[in-house]
């Protein structure tokens with residue numbers, strides 16, 4: 001049998017998992033959701049969910065991976081005969097293959113902004129028209145997307161220990177340092193303190209059902225849950241890695257970076273615009289449209305370079321984890337070599353990513369469910385497939401392996417202090433909460449409610 005790739009040890013595993021978790025989700029998505037859905041109230045709900053539901057799902061997935069030593073499809077197949085539950089393994093495997101192309105398109109936008117700052121176009125980047133002009137130009141978009149894709153695939157061709165582990169070991173600590181530097185810059189701007197208060201102090205007037213639903217979806221996205229990633233990484237770990245302590249470390253790291261990103265973005269928006277609701281509700285454009293204006297008014301080319309370097313590093317480690325999972329599925333299921341699998345993943349990335357790029361310009365008229373192609377892929381994977389695949393993992397545990405088998409796997413190397421939380425969430429909360437995300441996001445897409 002072919003020897004399975006593996007992390008060299010605990011540090012490699014923690015850094016690669018943290019590298020997967022920390023990405024555009026933390027730096028681009030978290031601040032705009034927090035700004036929109038209640039600031040401190042959103043943060044509080046997010047923290048509670050991460051410590052309970054997120055904790056349980058990461059532990060469960062990693063344990064399934066380590067127990068079976070397989071990537072999602074074979075892992076599910078080796079644990080149950082039930083065809084419907086087995087399909088959940090495929091769902092876990094397919095999601096990363098569908099996410100990584102559009103994720104790389106956004107990675108390409110980050111490359112474009114970084115390049116802009118490097119060549120000293122700070123003022124042009126700050127112009128609102130720049131972002132829409134960029135989206136309107138298929139060639140520039142495609143070029144930036146290809147640059148990001150090439151960077152991702154270079155790391156993948158390197159293999160687990162040479163590629164992903166080495167890169168994460170260097171990038172993750174650098175990322176944390178850069179984040180602190182940008183936060184210090186941002187919160188010391190005049191007027192920024194109001195933003196710090198808005199973001200850190202919960203005001204329960206701002207709490208709504210949508211606060212909870214969006215925090216839940218964000219928590220899954222940010223921690224890379226239910227996308228086959230943690231099962232795959234779990235399969236690369238050795239039995240002596242303490243799953244509980246590593247899970248807690250990864251969660252803390254991911255949350256710290258998200259909070260730092262919130263502190264970079266939200267106070268800066270307050271300093272720049274006085275925190276009016278139009279500025280706070282900018283949504284996905286917040287990072288690409290509002291922030292460059294903020295940077296410009298702060299007079300900094302260097303702050304732009306620093307910030308977008310940070311985002312690029314974070315996005316890269318996440319896209320590598322997505323592509324890695326996709327490769328590992330092909331290696332395991334088709335028995336292909338790593339380079340052949342990586343070549344196939346590259347082709348899929350280029351084809352689907354190109355669709356997403358063209359959706360903003362040449363094919364702008366094609367709008368499934370009233371969304372551009374990129375948003376449609378995002379919706380399909382995160383709002384529809386992800387809750388189902390998370391539910392499949394919970395059902396696999398509840399109906400096939402039993403909670404006890406997973407607990408035993410965890411206990412091989414962990415004290416398992418929060419066992420009660422784990423059991424409670426799996427037995428009583430998980431499926432109901434997942435159903436809430438699925439129903440509310442589909443209702444939102446069909447315009448039945450407004451998220």
Ligand code: PHE
Nearest residue numbers: 021023024025026221222224
């Ligand atoms: N967790 C990553 C982020 O926050 C995104 C991601 C999602 C990565 C799913 C892998 C899988 O950006």
